[in-house]
Amino acid sequence: MKTLATMLGAAALFLTSGSAAIGARSDLVLGVVLEPPHLDPTAGAAAAIDEIVYANVFEGLTRIGPNGEVQPALAERWEVSQDGLTYTFHLREGVTFHDGTAFDAQDVKFSLDRARAEDSTNAQKGLFSAIETVEVVDPATVKVTLGHPQGSFLYNMGWGDAVIVAPESAPTNKEKPVGTGPFRFDNWARGSSVTISRYENYWGEPVTLETAEFRFIPDAAASVAALLSGDVHAFPNLQAGDALPQIEADPRFTVMIGATEGETILAINNGKAPFDNLKVRQAIAHALDREEIILGASAGNGVPIGSHFSPANEAYIDLTDTYAHDPEKAKALLAEAGLANGFSATLKLPPPAYARQGGEIVASQLRQVGIELEIIPVEWAQWLEQVFTNKDYDLTIVSHTEPNDINIYARDDYYFNYDNPAFDAVMDELETTSDPEKRKTLYQTAQRIIAEDAVNGFLFQLPKTGVWDARLEGLWENAPIQANDLTKVRWTE
Structure with a gap:
């Protein structure tokens, strides 16, 4: 990532007139990190699906x-x-x-x-x-x-x-999505991009853009290069690394640091030894230094979390001190669990920078308390199959971007393999409760239960680092839902 800042200055020399369109234009190239497994939002868990088709198609x-x-x-x-x-x-x-x-x-x-x-x-x-x-x-x-x-x-x-x-x-719909939205599906170039175009018979206000291309760029350095060259006009969530301060100072770009619903976690397979032992999970929680992870995985822009809940929600409570960073306490807990000499495990990491870079830091922190991790990089499709579907993993890092999704901890067959009847009872009561204050209290109780159970290593709320051509307007600053809504996007000149 140290090369990104150097690249920023060099790439400016190659900025072509193609990135400075004469007059208002009606096309858009949007850079996204992950390619979706398919394009049917009603039949898949991947956020990458909604990031293309929600509100658009x-x-x-x-x-x-x-x-x-x-x-x-x-x-x-x-x-x-x-x-x-x-x-x-x-x-x-x-x-x-x-x-x-x-x-x-x-x-x-x-x-x-x-x-x-x-x-x-x-x-x-x-x-x-x-x-x-x-x-x-x-x-x-x-x-x-x-x-x-x-x-x-x-x-x-x-x-x-x-x-x-x-x-x-x-x-x-998985291959050729047909909706009612202001854009219709045009083409999916596997491994490269998805293109949509304006639907002329749309029932509502017509969109300004005629075409929009979602280009898949998982590599952080390539993302910055594409932005600087003008090949990509916007990144709803740019993996900018140490180049971000210089991009912020460049008048050609708008930079918006917003909030997401993305609880970034070190997910733990609670159904597999030794992670089925609460003391082991508590040891992992004490070994994690959130501030160091945030600095390395999200350029210091993430908000620490101690449970699976967004700090932007009015029911949020700060539980980051439930298991404060304390390596010595972590070692003691491992000894109490009969693992005084530590143990080895695997850490499967999907492509996003927060996972790959954060994973290196997490592995280093756990190594300090005696837990040796073998890092296994996986592509997104592999992660969905191996981790999410088959639960074939020890540890992984992922950001859950679904809104208000603490209820996933009550699912019988979810990939955490977590089971707590007390938590389930809270979710059942929440399901039938309409009173806002009672719902708030129930959400807070739920946060405390999974925090104390150290179900996962709760790291940080993923920031939304939006960067786009300064002539663009209408892109979302925050991400309350996993979407890149293009319905109000237009070029101002």
Whole structure:
């Protein structure tokens, strides 16, 4: 990464007139770190899917705005019954999917029933667990009845996993996504980019951009070079390293350091020895120096966390002192666990810089207390298969970017292999609680349980280091949801 600052000065000499367009332009090349495994947000857990298609290609009944607020989308308005059990959605009319088929209430029923079905492959199936029935009242009206009140229901319907799809195109959305959004899918050049273009028959306000290309650039140095040469116009989350201060001083670029929902964790396989021993997990927690990890993995811009919860949430509590950095305490705990001489394990690291660079630091810190880690770099598809799906790992580093997702710790078959009936009970109560203050208290209780159980090594909240051409406007400063919403993006000259 030390080469990035040197590259910054050198690359400026090669800046071509191509990056200084004459007059307003209507194309955009956006740099992203990871290539998605497919393009169907209703059938995969990878954030990289939503980062391309959410709000651009696919839409839900509601949508999440740039400040985390719930906004109307395919439902222009709705009513909620006094008991909080019935939601009547009034749908926009004249909406078509990109293949020309009409959108109506039957598509909503199909999508919600499909997502909550017993054989559903939706990665966030729990979002739909409160739904008892979905009834088509007429082509423009849908009534959803819940089994119990759910305070987060409208927010849940704004997730990428809840977008509305058509039965005609749902089977092929992984390769050729067909939605109702302002952009339609054009092309996927495997290993290189995904291109979308303006959908001329869009029901809402037309977008300014005619085309947008999402270019996959996992290497940090290559990202900076692409930005400086003008090959890429914007990085929603640039891996800039030590080059960031100089980029910030360059008037050609806008730099926005925002917040994300990304809890970056040292994930631990709780179902595998010796990590099934609480003392071992506590030792790991005491061995971690968050400030050093943040400095090396995110240029010092991350916010330390002590549990799986965003500091931006009003229910957040600071639990970073639950297991403060204390290598001697870590060694003592290992001795109490019968591992006075330490042990060896593997650390599987996906491509993002926060994982690869942070992993080196974590390995060094754990080595100081007697835990020797073999670092195994894996590609994103390998991580999804080996770690997330098959739970074939000891330790890994990943950022969970789904909003307000502490409930994953209650899932029976989740890759942490964590099981605590007390935590599950809190989640069950939260599911049926609508009162904001009671929900806040329950969230705080949940944070304390997983912090004290040292389920994972809670590191930091991933910052959003947005860098783009200074003539661009409309890109999000923060990331309340895993998305690169291009609907308001335009060139100012």
